[in-house]
Amino acid sequence: MNTEIAIAQVASLIRDSRATVAFTGAGISTPSGIPDFRSRTCGMWEKVNPMEVASLFGFRQNPRAFYDWVHPLARLTLDAQPNAAHNVLARLEKMGHLIAIITQNIDMLHQRAGSSLVYELHGHFREATCTHCFTTYPGLPLLEQFLADSQIPRCPRCGGVIKPNVILFGEQLPLQVLRAAQDAARRADVMLIVGSSLEVAPASDIPIIATRCGAKLVIINLEPTDFDQRADVVIHEDAAVVLPKIMRYVEEQL
Numbered sequence: 060m061n062t063e064i065a066i067a068q069v070a071s072l073i074r075d076s077r078a079t080v081a082f083t084g085a086g087i088s089t090p091s092g093i094p095d096f097r098s099r100t101c102g103m104w105e106k107v108n109p110m111e112v113a114s115l116f117g118f119r120q121n122p123r124a125f126y127d128w129v130h131p132l133a134r135l136t137l138d139a140q141p142n143a144a145h146n147v148l149a150r151l152e153k154m155g156h157l158i159a160i161i162t163q164n165i166d167m168l169h170q171r172a173g174s175s176l177v178y179e180l181h182g183h184f185r186e187a188t189c190t191h192c193f194t195t196y197p198g199l200p201l202l203e204q205f206l207a208d209s210q211i212p213r214c215p216r217c218g219g220v221i222k223p224n225v226i227l228f229g230e231q232l233p234l235q236v237l238r239a240a241q242d243a244a245r246r247a248d249v250m251l252i253v254g255s256s257l258e259v260a261p262a263s264d265i266p267i268i269a270t271r272c273g274a275k276l277v278i279i280n281l282e283p284t285d286f287d288q289r290a291d292v293v294i295h296e297d298a299a300v301v302l303p304k305i306m307r308y309v310e311e312q313l
């Protein structure tokens with residue numbers, strides 16, 4: 060399908076919907092300078108074993124490997140600004156078209172763009188928890204300190220290693236957030252996938268829940284996904300370019 064026609068079609072789906080829900084992944088934040096995990100050029104997975112550096116088991120064995128690996132991502136995340144795609148989703152919420160964002164991202168850029176109902180399936184850097192006594196701390200000052208001195212954050216109460224509240228491989232998704240996201244997916248009549256390979260389970264079950272409950276599926280992703288065949292509209296382009304175009308159509312049709 061011609062991209063311009065697809066863009067107009069997505070705009071009319073959003074305008075006519077009662078409950079559009081966005082499901083976002085790392086690809087929505089690449090235009091903000093944060094690499095996704097699967098692009099061949101970013102190198103975040105190339106020199107490491109994900110099960111060693113980014114799993115709960117690996118973290119408990121060797122937190123230094125996790126912290127060394129996460130260092131560049133944390134720096135980029137703290138420096139990043141929301142881009143046009145985040146801004147459009149925030150505006151669609153304010154206009155009453157979008158009822159929620161379900162995100163796999165840990166970068167907090169949706170909230171910084173002004174979105175208020177954001178379900179962060181894979182956690183975030185705003186908080187961090189001691190792996191020994193489970194005391195929770197504000198995460199951002201700890202992260203800034205770590206970026207300044209590269210020392211693994213330690214609990215002031217018990218000396219245990221502190222872990223950011225991001226979900227590692229082998230870790231349960233936060234149950235209340237997952238349930239709320241599943242509920243939003245059930246209520247959605249349009250699900251807008253933006254910048255996700257849809258390869259990470261159980262997050263990738265969310266679009267399936269939405270389509271089973273009758274939602275139209277729109278995929279905006281640079282590369283093809285295994286879900287493209289099930290989608291009503293697929294656009295393989297940069298989300299930060301496509302979403303503002305969709306927005307112009309939505310506003311024209313008001």
Ligand code: NAD
Pocket residue numbers: 083084085086087088089090093094095096097098163164165166167181253254255256257258259279280281282296297298299
């Ligand atoms: P992914 O890396 O598996 O896939 C990203 C997809 O986005 C790719 O298919 C790519 O083609 C597409 N893409 C890249 N740039 C795009 C753009 N400008 N416009 C449209 N599409 C674009 O990402 P995922 O599906 O989110 O799964 C990866 C996991 O890694 C998630 O769990 C996520 O939590 C985590 N992660 C998060 C961040 C972040 O918070 N920004 C960054 C990297 C990884």
